[in-house]
Amino acid sequence: MLSKIPDQMPYKILKFCYFILASFLWSCGEHPSTSPNTTTASEATEIKESTEDIKTATKTILCFGDSITAGYGLDDTVDAYPAILQSKIDSLDLAYTVINSGVSGETTAGGKSRLPWIMKQPIDIFLLELGANDGLRGIPLAETRANLQAIIDMIQEKSPDTQIILAGMQLPPNMGQEYTTGFRTIFSDLAKQNNIAFIPFILKDVGGIAELNQNDGIHPTVEGHKIVAQTVWEVLKPMLDF
Template sequence: MSMAQNNKLIAKLPTSVLHKYLKFCYFILVFLMFSCGNGTTEKTDSKNQDLEETNTMQPTEVATNKTKTILCFGDSITAGYGLDDTNDAFPALLQQKIDSLGANYTVVNSGLSGETTAGGKSRIDWILKQDISIFILELGANDGLRGVPLSETRSNLQAIIDVVKQKSEDTTIILAGMELPPNMGQDYTQEFRKMYADLAQQNQLEFIPFILKDVGGIAGLNQNDGIHPTVKGHQIVANTVWEVLEPLVNAD
């Protein structure tokens, strides 16, 4: 039946029947509008959820102002694992020290709990989408605790260093060394410690021999796991890093 024929047929209907027919059409129209609206809402909510999940997997802040960037690229120590407030983690404490000097630097915390050197190697390209003046590399502890072959850890750290240098020769790299507990074996722990010193020398990097100096192994400065620094422990870590960082900041 054509549209014209259908309209003629509707016109011949009694008034009471016609009113019922129009109400029915109105009900159907409203139902369809709400159905479409709900579908749109569900799709929007799904997209927002995906975005939130993506943002959760990318912990890195990006400096959006015109200051120079100091990027702390590390694991749970950098991320401030176990602290109630990440402003108590050493990268934020470094920012406080910089601000007290009135220096034109923004510290970005790119720490990721559980990160290994392999994980750092896989995400370094994304991190380097921003311009970085000073790059603090604090990775390797999780490799050591898992007994990853030192040749693999060394190779991954070197790859990260190479990528940073290729992105910008002007970026200053600070390598933060780490030490392992003695239960990992004397040979392994000694070679692990030496690996950082060798990488720093071979690549002519600024070097922090042990980022947990005066903190590692001291119960009162570590959380219950005996690994991650407390608030007071992070204050000491910040001072240790500052010993190497301050001359670079002041030299600007």
């Protein structure tokens, strides 16, 4: 994905062409006279760097979550699902950079508090994966819902063009049927109300499966994260520019 060419580029490209022509004349024994328009070595370097900046410009996918996103217990730069998504994107030669902004133990309240700092950077796609720690701590459902809505509101206010994906979460049955059912519907309700992309359950085909989770029975293994990445990819892919 190419970024907008800076206003000064036509002039730099013109000077770059002169630089090539001058090099050719030198090789033929004809030495062009030095003039104010002659490209210096430092200017040639500047042209090269500007061109490289254009070629390497990417859009940003930010994964904002808790220990699931952070890749708890694993090498987050390789094994966590955001890193797996980056590898997938790189293999397709797409101009996107995936940022892992996961914090183990993060609640929706904590996420809301650190969001203003996060929003200081340009974000094209924002994956919101929070809420599991609220549920495991028995935080009132209304509070979790309000925090998630506040996060969505802040993203849309600060960056209206940012596309949002909300990742749904489910709780184990020992939290009580009424609470677990109410918790699960928070995510689907918010996705519908805000008209944003939705992953019904980010731990689909992973949650509750012993061999795909670490010894704590909560955090995915390397193989588990590969499945999580595929679940996210199914929603993310249609949002990318190919």
